[in-house]
Amino acid sequence: MEVYTIRDIARLAGVSVTTVSRVLNHRPDVKKETRARVEATIAKYNFVGNENARGLKQTDNEVIGLIIRGRSNPFLNALSEAILSRAETLPANIVTEYIDEKDDEFKTAFRLMQQRRICGLIFVGSRIDERVGILHGSDVPMVFTTVDGKNAGLPNASSVSIDDYALGCRVAEDLIACGHTRIALLGTGRLSGDSLSNRLDGVLETLKKHSIVTDDSMFRESRFSMKDGYDCAYSFFLEHPDTTAVFAMSDTIAIGAIRALRDLGKSVPDDVSVFGFDGIEIGRYTLPALTTVEQPVEEIAGTSVDLLKDMIENGAAPRHVRVNAEIIHRESVRSIL
Amino acid sequence: MEVYTIRDIARLAGVSVTTVSRVLNHRPDVKKETRARVEATIAKYNFVGNENARGLKQTDNEVIGLIIRGRSNPFLNALSEAILSRAETLPANIVTEYIDEKDDEFKTAFRLMQQRRICGLIFVGSRIDERVGILHGSDVPMVFTTVDGKNAGLPNASSVSIDDYALGCRVAEDLIACGHTRIALLGTGRLSGDSLSNRLDGVLETLKKHSIVTDDSMFRESRFSMKDGYDCAYSFFLEHPDTTAVFAMSDTIAIGAIRALRDLGKSVPDDVSVFGFDGIEIGRYTLPALTTVEQPVEEIAGTSVDLLKDMIENGAAPRHVRVNAEIIHRESVRSIL
DNA sequence: CTGAAAGCGCTTACAG
DNA sequence: CTGAAAGCGCTTACAG
Numbered sequence: 247m248e249v250y251t252i253r254d255i256a257r258l259a260g261v262s263v264t265t266v267s268r269v270l271n272h273r274p275d276v277k278k279e280t281r282a283r284v285e286a287t288i289a290k291y292n293f294v295g296n297e298n299a300r301g302l303k304q305t306d307n308e309v310i311g312l313i314i315r316g317r318s319n320p321f322l323n324a325l326s327e328a329i330l331s332r333a334e335t336l337p338a339n340i341v342t343e344y345i346d347e348k349d350d351e352f353k354t355a356f357r358l359m360q361q362r363r364i365c366g367l368i369f370v371g372s373r374i375d376e377r378v379g380i381l382h383g384s385d386v387p388m389v390f391t392t393v394d395g396k397n398a399g400l401p402n403a404s405s406v407s408i409d410d411y412a413l414g415c416r417v418a419e420d421l422i423a424c425g426h427t428r429i430a431l432l433g434t435g436r437l438s439g440d441s442l443s444n445r446l447d448g449v450l451e452t453l454k455k456h457s458i459v460t461d462d463s464m465f466r467e468s469r470f471s472m473k474d475g476y477d478c479a480y481s482f483f484l485e486h487p488d489t490t491a492v493f494a495m496s497d498t499i500a501i502g503a504i505r506a507l508r509d510l511g512k513s514v515p516d517d518v519s520v521f522g523f524d525g526i527e528i529g530r531y532t533l534p535a536l537t538t539v540e541q542p543v544e545e546i547a548g549t550s551v552d553l554l555k556d557m558i559e560n561g562a563a564p565r566h567v568r569v570n571a572e573i574i575h576r577e578s579v580r581s582i583l
Numbered sequence: 584m585e586v587y588t589i590r591d592i593a594r595l596a597g598v599s600v601t602t603v604s605r606v607l608n609h610r611p612d613v614k615k616e617t618r619a620r621v622e623a624t625i626a627k628y629n630f631v632g633n634e635n636a637r638g639l640k641q642t643d644n645e646v647i648g649l650i651i652r653g654r655s656n657p658f659l660n661a662l663s664e665a666i667l668s669r670a671e672t673l674p675a676n677i678v679t680e681y682i683d684e685k686d687d688e689f690k691t692a693f694r695l696m697q698q699r700r701i702c703g704l705i706f707v708g709s710r711i712d713e714r715v716g717i718l719h720g721s722d723v724p725m726v727f728t729t730v731d732g733k734n735a736g737l738p739n740a741s742s743v744s745i746d747d748y749a750l751g752c753r754v755a756e757d758l759i760a761c762g763h764t765r766i767a768l769l770g771t772g773r774l775s776g777d778s779l780s781n782r783l784d785g786v787l788e789t790l791k792k793h794s795i796v797t798d799d800s801m802f803r804e805s806r807f808s809m810k811d812g813y814d815c816a817y818s819f820f821l822e823h824p825d826t827t828a829v830f831a832m833s834d835t836i837a838i839g840a841i842r843a844l845r846d847l848g849k850s851v852p853d854d855v856s857v858f859g860f861d862g863i864e865i866g867r868y869t870l871p872a873l874t875t876v877e878q879p880v881e882e883i884a885g886t887s888v889d890l891l892k893d894m895i896e897n898g899a900a901p902r903h904v905r906v907n908a909e910i911i912h913r914e915s916v917r918s919i920l
Numbered sequence: 921c922t923g924a925a926a927g928c929g930c931t932t933a934c935a936g
Numbered sequence: 937c938t939g940a941a942a943g944c945g946c947t948t949a950c951a952g
């Protein structure tokens with residue numbers, strides 16, 4: 247398979263390399279007939295420009311980095327997919343970096359900025375903490391999804407997120423309204439002041455407000471996976487068999503927990519209610535279907551891409567956008583009143 | 584944030600650009616002290632080479648393309664993840680292209696070959712058919728995963744796959760041994776002679792061998808998603824309520840089907856048995872847990888990477904490797920004898 | 921063991 | 937509307 251260069255095309259079309267480049271980049275200043283001839287040649291030889299050479303050009307490089315932390319997380323997968331699909335309208339190329347939950351997304355961002363001349367960056371599954379320091383001094387526009395980047399200290403970072411604290415409150419209100427007072431908390435969020443800990447704080451403070459004391463023993467640190475949800479729920483219910491509800495900080499944890507309960511001879515929701523979070527697709531199909539908080543994936547994706555586009559193309563100031571999430575009542579939570 | 588070039592580093596370390604390049608590429612011919620000095624400078628300024636410039640170099644370019652067709656497919660996601668993780672040992676960079684199930688992976692491959700100078704290619708979720716023609720004449724080593732590439736007509740393509748036909752037979756034997764004779768077939772595979780149609784053929788011919796007539800009405804074309812599995816199963820059971828078993832050609836279809844059956848007032852496996860395929864993680868956690876064919880994801884990934892590496896580095900001839908898959912008996916299938 | 925120079929395939933002022 | 941030339945940041949013969 248012959249790989250043609252712009253020079254080949256120029257020769258074959260009987261024009262200069264400059265002219266081919268102009269056609270390739272849809273510049274207006276090419277005579278109609280010339281353009282047609284060049285386009286025909288490009289089509290004939292299936293010519294596709296070398297991106298490496300293109301990326302080496304002086305000025306603006308139209309590559310956007312998408313860094314996804316948490317490979318096998320269905321929620322982040324769905325979000326990434328939506329972002330990718332929204333980003334198709336952009337003139338830029340997207341470079342996707344999938345990294346493990348234990349990897350440092352900011353180091354990856356740093357590397358990406360140097361490796362390719364990136365004009366924008368989107369983070370999926372990032373947790374903002376002191377590690378972000380490595381990006382100080384960068385002027386590449388970026389947007390954080392599902393976390394509030396207001397306090398990241400990055401003057402060129404936007405963010406799109408739900409109000410995790412408020413949603414945490416609403417979940418707790420819901421569970422309390424159903425008569426639950428012994429509620430297990432499965433997830434993570436004890437540490438920093440990010441969206442995950444806000445989510446947990448919302449739950450915790452609401453319980454407190456209703457005089458439901460929840461000590462540390464009701465919280466189990468769980469990674470956001472089915473396996474961890476299973477393990478945590480299993481060991482938790484061995485110790486606290488009289489618990490009537492679980493707040494799983496992700497749907498994956500919820501799915502693992504439901505299976506663990508079944509293996510312990512308990513039925514959901516008859517014996518125990520399980521409240522999920524995120525609203526991943528599978529939650530509609532499981533038995534029982536998941537009661538959960540549905541993050542507006544399409545809206546987060548669309549807003550993120552728009553924000554980034556606006557920053558890149560118009561030099562817009564970063565913004566921190568809040569979007570609405572809905573509680574979806576399905577089958578995994580019931581009232582015990 | 585300053586972005587340094589190799590020239591900056593050369594100047595700062597008091598050596599030539601050539602020497603920095605040598606250090607960067609771990610060439611042996613650099614004096615120990617010089618190397619140390621250059622390395623220190625690189626570390627000090629967090630220098631990372633520009634990949635675009637690197638990719639533009641004359642000879643071998645160490646970039647491998649990974650083309651994944653079928654974005655939200657959990658099985659392909661797991662496989663891709665495993666490949667990515669195995670590929671970390673390689674000196675090459677990986678460029679991942681996620682494309683939709685309706686997109687043409689071979690056009691993507693073609694573009695990738697031109698865009699970046701790729702030295703190898705791995706396909707995930709590809710179906711080999713006449714579209715592969717666009718790659719004729721390419722001499723880039725490639726490997727197909729989960730499909731048998733023997734008949735692709737590509738002299739530089741390896742493949743790693745299970746014996747779909749044999750597994751299809753075993754699934755059918757299993758179902759028949761459980762007393763099922765009215766078996767719905769949900770999936771795809773009527774057309775070409777690829778792994779999916781082999782899978783279906785295995786089932787079909789085994790049924791025939793046992794004198795179980797299965798006409799077209801028992802087959803429903805379903806995309807490999809929970810939603811399609813749901814819709815197909817729902818409409819199917821409305822028409823054929825006396826069916827006692829389903830062979831879902833993927834676990835996602837199985838999960839959708841189980842939910843559809845529930846919504847029709849049928850229980851799995853009490854009323855209907857559902858046999859899945861692929862062995863995705865969630866199948867362990869669903870209620871009922873999925874009886875399925877488990878594809879050896881790690882082995883497929885490892886073998887694929889090894890094969891590609893061997894072709895790239897040693898010019899090894901392509902091979903078509905068959906790996907073993909296991910039937911996992913869990914809860915979704917029961918004997919009705 | 922080290923460096924000067926050519927060149928990878930593009931884009932972009934600059935000149936016409 | 938078109939083209940010749942410089943240059944992006946690397947690597948790689950080549951020379952020493």
